Amino acid sequence: MTVVLPLVLVSLSVPLVLGVGRWRPAWAGLVGVGGAAVSLAAFARGVAEGPARLDVPWIPTWNARLTLALDGLSVLYGGLVLGVGLLVLLYARVYMPHYLEEQKRPRDEEPRLHAWILVFMAAMLVLVMARDALLLVVALDVTTVASYFLIGYDRERVASRSAALLALVVTGSTSVVLLVGVVLLGVTYGTFDLERLVDLATRVGPGPRLGWALGCVAVGALGKSAQVPFHFWLPRAMAAPTPVSAYLHSAAMVAAGVFVLQRFFPLLALEPRVLQALAGVGLVSMVMGSVFSLGSRRLKRVLAYSTIAQYGYVLVMVGLSGDGAPFYVLAHGLCKAALFLTVGAVTEATGKDSLTDLGGLGRSQPWLAATSGVAAAGLAGLPLTVGFFKDELFFHALAAHGPFWAGAGLLGAALTLGYTGRLWVRLFLGEPRGVGPRASAGLVLPIGVLAGLTLVGGVWLAPLSRLATAAGGQMRGHAVEVSLGYHLDTRVENLLALGAWTLGGLLVLTRRRWEEGLVPVLHTAGNWGAERLYGAVLSRADAVSDALRNLEVRDLRDRVAAVLIPAGLLGLLALGLAPTSGPLFIPGEVGWDDLPLLMGLAIAAGAAVAALGARNHLHLVMLLSCVGFSLAAVFSFAAAPDVAFTAVLVETTFTLLFVALLSRLPRESRVRAQTEAQRPRGRDWLYAAVAGGSAMAMTWNALSHLSEERVMTRHIALSQSAHARSVVSAILADFRGLDTVVETSVVVVVLLGVMHLLSGERAE
Amino acid sequence: MNNAFIQSVSRMLLPPAFVVAVAVWLKGYAEAGDSFGAGVLAALAILLQYVASGRDAARQLPGVRYAPQVAGVGLLLLLGVTFVPLVFGHAPLSHVPGPGEKVLHLGVVEVYTAVLFDVGISLVVMGFVVTAIDGLLSQRSKTAPPGGGMASPGKER
DSSP states (O other): OHHHHHHHHHHHHHHHHHHHHHOOOHHHHHHHHHHHHHHHHHHHHHHHHHHHEEHHHHHHTTTTTEEEEOOOOHHHHHHHHHHHHHHHHHHHHHHHHHHHTTTTOOGGGGHHHHHHHHHHHHHHHHHHHOOOOHHHHHHHHHHHHHHHHHHHHHOOOOTHHHHHHHHHHHHHHHHHHHHHHHHHHHHHHHHOOOHHHHHHHHHOOOOOOHHHHHHHHHEEEETTOOTTSTTTHHHHGGGGGGHHHHIIIIIHEEEEEEEHHHTTHHHTOHHHHHHHHHHHHHHHHHHHHHHHHOOOOHHHHHHHHHHHHHHHHHHHHHHHTTHHHHHHHHHHHHHHHHHHHHHHHHHHHHHHOBBGBBOOOOOOOOHHHHHHHHHHHHHHTTTTTTHHHHHHHHHHHHHOOOOOHHHHHHHHHHHHHHHHHHHHHHHSSSSSSSSSSSOOOHHHHHHHHHHHHHHHHHHHHHHHHHHHHHHHHHHHHOOOOOOOOOOOSHHHHHHOOOOOEEEEEHHHOOOOOOHHHHHHHHEEEEEEEEHHHHHHHHHHHHHHHHHHHHHHSSHHHHHHHOOOOOEEEEEEEEHHHHHOOSSSOOOOOOOOHHHHHHHHHHHHHHHHHHHHOSHHHHHHHHHHHHHHHHHHHHHHTOOOOHHHHHHHHHHHHHHOOOOOOOOHHHHHHHHHHHHHHOOOOOHHHHHHHHHHHHHHHHHHHHHHHHSSSSSHHHHHHHTTTTSSHHHHHIIIIIHHHHHHHHHHHHHHHHHHHHHHHHHHHHHH | OOOHHHHHHHHHHHHHHHHHHHHHHHHHTSSOOOHHHHHHHHHHHHHHHHHHHHHHHHSHHHHTTTTTHHHHOOOOHHHHHHHHHHHHOOTTOOSSSSSSOOEEEEEEEEHHHHHHHHHHHHHHHHHHHHHHHHHHHHHHHHHHHHTSOOOOOOGGG
16 A cells, blocks of 8 residues: 555556646645645655555466565656656646736636656656556556657747657657567566566576567666767757746756666676667767757757756666666756746746857846755765765766776766756856846745755765665665765766866867867757757658559549459468368369359359449449348358348348448449549559459368367357357457447447547538 | 428338337347347437438437537447456456346347447447438538538449
8 A cells, every 4th residue: 555655646646636637727836735745744754664565466367467566676766756856846837827828728727737747757657666667668658658748838839740740750669679678587587677677687597589679678767868979859858838848958858768777787797788778878868968968059059968968977877786776866857946936936027048149147036046056066076965975976987997988987076067057157257248037936836845855865865875775786686886976086976076077167168169169060060960860851751642642542442452463472371381180172062952052152153243334323332232232042051040131131231331322422433433433543453352262262272171179169159158058249249348348339429429530521 | 302392201200210220239149130130220220310301300319419528428338238248357348147147138138248248339320321421421511501401423424
């Protein structure tokens, strides 16, 4: 119960927010904050009570279970997700009314944002607590769907919609790859339980299948964490309102990717090549993100590229087996969320969102400057903030792998200080530009809380060490010691930190010299990245699908052929490839007893041939129903009264349906179709031969290999005990009952479609 | 086609047709016939009214007006029989009484939940057929002169 209680509370507050929001839109935000706060309290109580676990069967045939557990990793990430989420909701409650008012949108659009943030929060909670790989994938996909609606919150704006779609396509398609990896793992080891997977894989040892599966998992994580080459969705996703960016793109959605890697780490450790690749990708993302962040002018873009870079650091740490990777995500999430909220507040107060229009806001926004200064110091890794330790752990992991990685770490940390410092200094110091009214206290308060946490984390080290140790141990799969502390000596971490501060400080001080040159270079570079490739692939695929469609819809006969020809060829292919015992076709014997059957078939064939010469559509319908009725007669001769009865009924219904349909068609199009049909073309004969020949070959083949021991014999034996003497009824309602349910549901869905289609036409 | 005799006969045929449909459904437990056939038969009996007396007269029948709802009720019945056993911890679509257990006999019919399931199938099929054909005809009779009955496309020549 302790495990699911926070989850239940978050999930329950979603309908509550929507319900209250419909009644009083202004109260929805408060309800959302309340829901998040209560569930954070429940989560804290659960953590205080110690490890807990929930284990319920889910899909027994696949050995998948609903397993949720509170362990080191889920405590750290769950706290981050709920805590930052609560603060973001608090912020959104003040931010959104202004935001909507500025755009002259009605207030009742507000609850939608709170509700989706809560949905996202619930999905993240499931994700971090899931101990079953399939459940994890499901939760990840729910976060993707929720992020689509959050990024595309401003439905009217094209930029928001396309950004949301881009994020959905990139993170969704990579998470399909992740699913492939997980299913491969499940198939290989026969379980989706992560602990058992690790156990079995360790015992069996690495193999090609494990390598492929983990590669797929890594791709999914890279897409979600916006790492090269899937990074380009993140800067575009900045079209979302600030609370969404602050939540999704600092502490939640992008964190989900590296979380998956940390969850799978004991498996990844068996495949060093995957880990090396991850470290490489992390390094590239780190450099690329940092440089772009240095050269960006739009406030949120600076932060978006910085997020790409920062998750690159985490990837490097995971790749080099650093125990501090989970802690890094926590520290980064706190500071980055605060900075996102800060730029949102700045834009809200001044109406500007670019560094070129802003500057020297320190005097007009003292509280904002102070709180965001702490957060920026935290992100840059200055001492007395929680960020110092994230950098210390980062250096610790890198220094252990030789001078190359130590140098890379030094460069990365210097760049971090560079872009963070540039952002803060340009915003709050120097000549005042674009000054607006003071940001309201409701906006500064959540930033203050985050800044306070950043400071507290920099001095009160014992609980943080415990948290980091538990999470690191859970990630590595064995107990580790992650100790945080200040050491005043010349250990390599301290030297690297000092070097990074010096370099980063220089970068900030000399910013006027390089800024002008960097921006145009990056602008050109931005046109040649993965985003261009993505666009090219998308437009090519679009063109191919258009071409195929144009080929198909040229006329009705081609459209029919487009279905029949591939189906016929597939059938022939299956016939050629499927292993069969004995000859493919066995000619049966024809005796006098078969005379009625042959007569029925002759009538059916005659009607079919006559259909070729039908003078109008009504004749055609009648002739086709003749075919159906004579086939029904054939069935009744072949001792299948059930089939014959059903065939008669269906044939009657279809005739009526056809006639009703014909009455709707405009006369001109009927006449046109008729004249077209009177001019058969050469390729029509070919189409008919392939489709008909394939159908006949398959039927003949199936009838040549009737075996005595069929499923029917078992059904007949079972139908007595199933209370039905007629085996057909027993099959429909009992043996294959679930099939019946699904088919019937499809029928009802089709019915709804038909009704909608017809009513829409009437409305025109 | 607008023959008073045909109209009254078709109207009189309606109750017996439904009886036959029920018979087909119940007979299905012992021999040929099933709930699908019963549903189609009932729908055809209603559609006969379209052919005989035209759409406007046929629409007076409650079976036509509420056909979509009938399909909905049928689906609910099906889903109910399928998923209610889950609540009691059985596999979906476990019939009560179970295989081999004692059941109440009404003639040849053994009363168990599959009977309810079959009623659901009949209702869905009947609702579907009637709604689809009624929908297809609906616009036509608005533009066509009233009393034309079923449109005959053969007139195009």
